[in-house]
Amino acid sequence: MQQSPSKKNRIAEYKELIARITPKSKVAQGCLRAFWVGGLICVFGQGLIDLARGLWGLPLAQAGTLASIVLVFLTALLTGVGVFDQVAKYAGAGTVVPITGFANAMVSPAMEFRPEGWVLGTGARLFTIAGPVLVYGISASVIVGLLYYFIHL
Amino acid sequence: MSIPNRMGHQTLVYRTRPRIAASACAAGPREAQGPLGERFDLVAQSPDFGQESYEQAEVALLREACRICLGKAEMGEKRVQAMLGGDLLNQIMPSSLAARSLKIPFLGMYGACSTMSESLLVGAMLADGGYASPVLCTAGSHYATAERQFRFPLEYGNQRTPASQWTVTGAGAVLLTAAGEESAVPPLACLTRGCIGRIVDMGVTDANNMGAAMAPAAAATLCAYFDDTGESPDDFDRVITGDLGSVGSHLLLEWSEKMGHPLPEERMMDCGLTIYDPGQDSHAGGSGCGCSAVVLSSYILPKLQSGEWRRVLFMATGALLSPTTSQQGESIPGVAHAVVIEGVK
Numbered sequence: 411m412q413q414s415p416s417k418k419n420r421i422a423e424y425k426e427l428i429a430r431i432t433p434k435s436k437v438a439q440g441c442l443r444a445f446w447v448g449g450l451i452c453v454f455g456q457g458l459i460d461l462a463r464g465l466w467g468l469p470l471a472q473a474g475t476l477a478s479i480v481l482v483f484l485t486a487l488l489t490g491v492g493v494f495d496q497v498a499k500y501a502g503a504g505t506v507v508p509i510t511g512f513a514n515a516m517v518s519p520a521m522e523f524r525p526e527g528w529v530l531g532t533g534a535r536l537f538t539i540a541g542p543v544l545v546y547g548i549s550a551s552v553i554v555g556l557l558y559y560f561i562h563l
Numbered sequence: 564m565s566i567p568n569r570m571g572h573q574t575l576v577y578r579t580r581p582r583i584a585a586s587a588c589a590a591g592p593r594e595a596q597g598p599l600g601e602r603f604d605l606v607a608q609s610p611d612f613g614q615e616s617y618e619q620a621e622v623a624l625l626r627e628a629c630r631i632c633l634g635k636a637e638m639g640e641k642r643v644q645a646m647l648g649g650d651l652l653n654q655i656m657p658s659s660l661a662a663r664s665l666k667i668p669f670l671g672m673y674g675a676c677s678t679m680s681e682s683l684l685v686g687a688m689l690a691d692g693g694y695a696s697p698v699l700c701t702a703g704s705h706y707a708t709a710e711r712q713f714r715f716p717l718e719y720g721n722q723r724t725p726a727s728q729w730t731v732t733g734a735g736a737v738l739l740t741a742a743g744e745e746s747a748v749p750p751l752a753c754l755t756r757g758c759i760g761r762i763v764d765m766g767v768t769d770a771n772n773m774g775a776a777m778a779p780a781a782a783a784t785l786c787a788y789f790d791d792t793g794e795s796p797d798d799f800d801r802v803i804t805g806d807l808g809s810v811g812s813h814l815l816l817e818w819s820e821k822m823g824h825p826l827p828e829e830r831m832m833d834c835g836l837t838i839y840d841p842g843q844d845s846h847a848g849g850s851g852c853g854c855s856a857v858v859l860s861s862y863i864l865p866k867l868q869s870g871e872w873r874r875v876l877f878m879a880t881g882a883l884l885s886p887t888t889s890q891q892g893e894s895i896p897g898v899a900h901a902v903v904i905e906g907v908k
Contacts, residue, residue, distance in 0.1 A: 423821075
């Protein structure tokens with residue numbers, strides 16, 4: 411769309427006004443909360459790994475898988491009972507970045523679209539949030555894997 | 564050729580002053596905890612309102628608001644000649660389903676959150692022109708259905724920005740009658756003028772700052788009305804906006820001044836800032852079609868009926884956001900329609 415210079419000026423002026431008036435997110439507070447809650451989740455995961463290795467003598471890879479399973483299960487449970495979003499509201503990236511964020515991104519649409527049925531609701535919409543992460547995460551890992559293979563040939 | 568009921572470029576005059584015979588609203592539990600909670604005609608005890616889905620809950624809120632409104636006016640559904648209404652969902656399905664059970668001839672309206680004043684604006688034309696009376700005007704919205712259509716699943720853990728607003732779960736209904744129509748109850752108020760809003764887009768793309776997208780449209784409609792009629796904000800007890808919220812209301816004051824029509828802050832009121840307490844964590848305020856509809860019925864019309872206010876400009880504001888074009892990079896067009904409501908005392 412072609413815009414006259416005066417209209418362009420007014421839009422620029424309005425953008426400045428918005429920037430001045432709109433309250434900003436509290437970044438420092440957000441970082442601090444994300445750090446301590448996210449850190450606590452990671453400490454809990456590490457504790458699970460140590461426990462699995464020390465108590466049952468599991469190798470590191472399997473102990474790590476066990477920790478992931480427990481964290482995913484707990485997140486799914488907390489999402490189901492409506493607690494997780496309250497924690498996430500406080501912690502922000504602190505719950506998004508660990509595997510808990512991924513679990514929540516899968517379970518919440520599964521619940522949300524249940525009224526539309528198992529196939530076209532839950533089934534079709536399960537990946538609405540996590541889908542892009544899977545697509546680009548897996549694609550990137552394939553590319554890195556290929557590069558790694560050819561470099562070491 | 565001159566258009567007899569027209570005043571200036573955008574304003575129209577209802578010469579016969581159609582009456583508001585009755586109004587009603589139904590809202591959710593969160594809204595009931597707000598400052599207007601005790602004035603609602605019906606409060607849903609849970610957000611699902613005992614229905615199988617939130618969409619059905621929205622239908623039920625709309626339907627019940629209409630039924631209570633007709634009950635107050637002692638008016639049978641069969642006597643109502645037209646129903647005008649809308650909501651935020653695709654194909655305005657909740658309104659169509661509510662109209663399905665009411666069996667009143669139905670015209671669907673869509674103006675996003677400006678729908679309540681759009682319905683009144685057109686409904687009053689029908690009543691004033693002698694085309695239909697009584698006319699039922701409605702609008703409604705639901706937090707959970709709007710979230711899933713425009714944002715994220717309810718249980719998804721994310722943070723809202725400070726400028727974001729909270730969609731009101733609620734519906735309002737207003738029954739209009741032509742001036743000569745026999746009525747069982749005394750009228751609450753009457754409609755005297757309307758102003759059809761232009762779509763104004765100042766390039767806002769942030770869907771979490773709807774107030775910023777709507778404020779220029781609100782300013783444009785106010786300027787058009789004041790230019791067309793020669794009136795000023797001092798001619799009103801309140802100039803009422805729909806759901807600009809704290810950010811949009813502030814922007815409106817600054818932008819109107821820039822456009823040459825300064826607004827006195829003490830005469831301004833925003834429904835989005837009225838419906839919730841600041842402590843209710845709704846960030847910049849309430850929004851949604853139901854916001855202005857519920858506040859109109861529970862707060863504004865009673866003040867006009869009691870004579871505390873004599874004349875208000877009621878202007879619901881809409882951000883015409885579509886998730887599809889928004890993702891394609893298109894900005895958010897805003898619109899605001901105004902009606903002048905006057906007391907009959």
